[in-house]
Amino acid sequence: PSPATLDPIALHDLVDSGKNVRIVDVRTPGEFETVHIPGAYNVPLDLLREHRDEFLTHLDENVVLVCRSGQRATQAEETLRTAGLFNVHILDGGMLGWEAHGLTVNRGTERWDLERQVRLVAGSLVLSSILASVAAPKLKWLAAGIGGGLTFAALTNTCAMGMLLSKLPYNRGASCDAQTIVNRLVDSQTTPTEGN
Missing domain, CATH: 3.40.250.10 (Rhodanese-like domain)
Known part of the structure; x- marks a missing residue:
């Protein structure tokens, strides 16, 4: 229910x-x-x-x-x-x-609330891995992994990155x-x- x-x-x-x-x-x-x-x-x-x-x-x-x-x-x-x-x-x-x-x-x-922190970390990882993939092409897979993780988080209504960030001293x-x-x-x- x-x-x-x-x-x-x-x-x-x-x-x-x-x-x-x-x-x-x-x-x-x-x-x-x-x-x-x-x-x-x-x-x-x-x-x-x-x-x-x-x-x-x-x-x-x-x-x-x-x-x-x-x-x-x-x-x-x-x-x-x-x-x-x-x-x-x-x-x-x-x-x-x-x-x-x-x-x-x-x-x-x-x-910052947890959702905003997740957006910052995920966005930064995707952006930096795409930019760095010019020099090291395999880094594009890090961006793909982050995208996959975000998709999984949406489908399951969970967020592993959020759970990890919640354990930081800042939070x-x-x-x-x-x-x-x-x-x-x-x-x-x-x-x-x-x-x-």
């Missing part, structure tokens, strides 16, 4: 009404630090996959998954649904949709380990917090 979505205004109204909803942002810590929905928890997609069972025990409310535009949130929803969590929605349009509606955000240090934040995130989830069950 296709994942359930929630539009930004509906999520905003749910939060304002005091309903029990957990906003989980699956972008990299660097992207999260740049801009996020107030009260959201940052659980990067790779960390969510790796420590799924630990997080499941603390996600008993309605969960709304957020990423930049919806792709990573869809992957996170599939991970959680496969593990048996069905009270999950995806924020329609992701952070782009939330901001397009002019809704409140917390802003920090400006960083990591101060609290990127599973135990810290689980502690925040547990603390919020007893004491409401602002912007995690």
Whole structure:
């Protein structure tokens, strides 16, 4: 079944009404630090996959998954649904949709989002390998490999380059380990917090 979505205004109204909803942002810590929905928890997609069972025990409310535009949130929803969590929605349009509606955000240090980083690295590799293939003709195959990888990424809705880039220090934040995130989830069950 296709994942359930929630539009930004509906999520905003749910939060304002005091309903029990957990906003989980699956972008990299660097992207999260740049801009996020107030009260959201940052659980990067790779960390969510790796420590799924630990997080499941603390996600008993309605969960709304957020990423930049919806792709990573869809992957996170599939991970959680496969593990048996069905009270999950995806924020329609992701952070782009939330901001397009002019809704409140917390802003920090400006960083490039992961998709932009992938475009820069892939484009640079293709351009440089084509230019260098004038002197070393076999380098054109690097460009072909990058093109094949991007095609595979589109067909499978995954991105190996994005997963690699997400591990760079630039994309990591101060609290990127599973135990810290689980502690925040547990603390919020007893004491409401602002912007995690």
